[in-house]
Amino acid sequence: MSIYSQRIKELQRLLKKEKLDAVVINRPIEAGFLTGFYLDGCVLLISKTNAWAFVPKMLFEHFKYKVPFVEAVASNDIKAGVIAEIKKYKFKIKKTVFQPETETYVSGMFWKKHGLIEKAGLTACLRLTKKGAELKAIRKACHVAAKAFLVIKSRIKAGRTEISVARELEDIMQAMGATGPSFDLIVAFGANSALPHHETSMRVLKKNEAVLIDYGCIYDFYRSDMTRTFFYGKADTEFKKVYSIVETSQKKAVKALKSGIKAAFIDKTARDLIMDEGYGQYFVHGTGHGVGLEIHEAPTVNSKSKDILKEGMILTVEPGIYLNGKFGVRIEDTLLVKKNGCEILTK
Amino acid sequence: MSIYSQRIKELQRLLKKEKLDAVVINRPIEAGFLTGFYLDGCVLLISKTNAWAFVPKMLFEHFKYKVPFVEAVASNDIKAGVIAEIKKYKFKIKKTVFQPETETYVSGMFWKKHGLIEKAGLTACLRLTKKGAELKAIRKACHVAAKAFLVIKSRIKAGRTEISVARELEDIMQAMGATGPSFDLIVAFGANSALPHHETSMRVLKKNEAVLIDYGCIYDFYRSDMTRTFFYGKADTEFKKVYSIVETSQKKAVKALKSGIKAAFIDKTARDLIMDEGYGQYFVHGTGHGVGLEIHEAPTVNSKSKDILKEGMILTVEPGIYLNGKFGVRIEDTLLVKKNGCEILTK
Structure with a gap:
């Protein structure tokens, strides 16, 4: 298992521990930490059991090649795609979170408008000590x-x-x-x-x-x-x-x-x-x-x-x-x- | 008058036109556009007639040297300093704005909590065409x-x-x-x-x-x-x-x-x-x-x-x-x- 798959698994364990259904990851450095793919524009949706990446069309082939272990969805409207997926899988919206310290004001307000709630420090916790x-x-x-x-x-x-x-x-x-x-x-x-x-x-x-x-x-x-x-x-x-x-x-x-x-x-x-x-x-x-x-x-x-x-x-x-x-x-x-x-x- | 003083004046004209009292500028690239000082950590408060910069202690001498035309305040708690200044000058809080497209979620929520309102596109409008x-x-x-x-x-x-x-x-x-x-x-x-x-x-x-x-x-x-x-x-x-x-x-x-x-x-x-x-x-x-x-x-x-x-x-x-x-x-x-x-x- 790659170090990235391991990190996603660690994040999923954290979700279980915190009794959360899923987290959106919308910052290149956090997404890169979890996938090895650091380019701007991708959003990850990590649930307790699955991981999806919503990727701009122009990065799709690149992402699939570098990150075969995450299910990639090519999308022209990334954030709307994430919300649709959350609804499709019937994650409890009140248990689906975004990390306030990693969002811009505009994107944070978007998640909030769609009912997601704030939960700080999930990826920060994984990044805090190095091994x-x-x-x-x-x-x-x-x-x-x-x-x-x-x-x-x-x-x-x-x-x-x-x-x-x-x-x-x-x-x-x-x-x-x-x-x-x-x-x-x-x-x-x-x-x-x-x-x-x-x-x-x-x-x-x-x-x-x-x-x-x-x-x-x-x-x-x-x-x-x-x-x-x-x-x-x-x-x-x-x-x-x-x-x-x-x-x-x-x-x-x-x-x-x-x-x-x-x-x-x-x-x-x-x-x-x-x-x-x-x-x-x-x-x-x-x-x-x-x-x-x-x-x-x-x-x-x-x-x-x-x-x-x-x-x-x-x-x-x-x-x-x-x-x-x-x-x-x-x-x-x-x-x-x-x-x-x-x-x-x-x- | 330096190009930076001119840009601040243009922004002040925009404030008057939009019937606003003041705007906080909290992004290095926007602050740099208005002052020539692009380093991270400074917040500008621009009113219809004045301009202040709230600057971390470690950048204070540097800022004063490079930006003599803006009143600099050395501060260890930048955002709180801005709010105190807004209160001191009795700007109408409902007419003091932040630009949502330039803020992080955490800083935008801070301004909002203190009563500032959203107004997009002020500096973007000045940056749109080049001369x-x-x-x-x-x-x-x-x-x-x-x-x-x-x-x-x-x-x-x-x-x-x-x-x-x-x-x-x-x-x-x-x-x-x-x-x-x-x-x-x-x-x-x-x-x-x-x-x-x-x-x-x-x-x-x-x-x-x-x-x-x-x-x-x-x-x-x-x-x-x-x-x-x-x-x-x-x-x-x-x-x-x-x-x-x-x-x-x-x-x-x-x-x-x-x-x-x-x-x-x-x-x-x-x-x-x-x-x-x-x-x-x-x-x-x-x-x-x-x-x-x-x-x-x-x-x-x-x-x-x-x-x-x-x-x-x-x-x-x-x-x-x-x-x-x-x-x-x-x-x-x-x-x-x-x-x-x-x-x-x-x-």
């Missing part, structure tokens, strides 16, 4: 990214643009087997590194400037995420001090990671250290986030998070200090939560 | 893509993978000034070309196979979209025949394009010709779509479209015939609708 092929893919994506840094670092010279470095880093990762970058890579020189989401530009590197690279790659649909900061030239005392604080903060938070811990505690661990050093106001974002099919997914690692860490979760720890107009330092790794600790995957 | 800087950017994106094809075509040889061709095409476009590809480029060899949304793979090109390349690039946030199909080696009679039908269909539809025409008529023009030749069942998608900040946007060019073409619209015309297991042919250009005709931008 088997997922873990293998993430490991590879992390390993490729970490290795690529060693190559690109030696090629970063005064006179190069941020964009040229980003592009070469993508090339290096692709040559190592990645299928693409896991997001718009951030390469930031000098004061640009003080903008946490700097947009990689034609800015040229000069001698004695900070270099921040936030990047990752995709392997078999799964992503990696990591950040490295260094000083090109001779770092001054302030950079050295700030770097050392961020590094200590990141290491401490990583060391605290293990199954059963509150995600908010990881944030507090990283943040307290930076606050104690007097830089609290310059750490302007949460400490981390889950990574998987999406570059940001559950769990959330910030001060408001209610998430509890579990074995098999993949998440980032990425404290940073941003001194506007001067430089920023962020250090980020992707980690696998284990029973009594964690494993750094981006190394 | 000035927008048109200039699209022209450049189209020109770069068209020029790049001439370079890549001569480099496509037996033994190359689809992925290597896609990657090199991206490089060529970037070297010509593009900031990136406008979507996941489709490079399809042989029978893969019969899948309209083939996922570019490690498939190697052999002598005497069809090559289909659906691609485009981004310039200053605006996109181009075009497809070229050719035969590598000596084309057989069937390929030549199908290619000729698609080419004639595309040319006829392009010739019919002008302001005032129904989009559905363009679809009918392209489709009738293919149907008359006996290949109707193999033309499995609509004839085209608008292009701009998004690769698919208004207008829609298919048999069900209610859109009327207007001067300044940018759209694709892309008929195709897909013979499953054999090959597919699609020819696509991006075009500017004019008063008495159209201009092909991808040449």
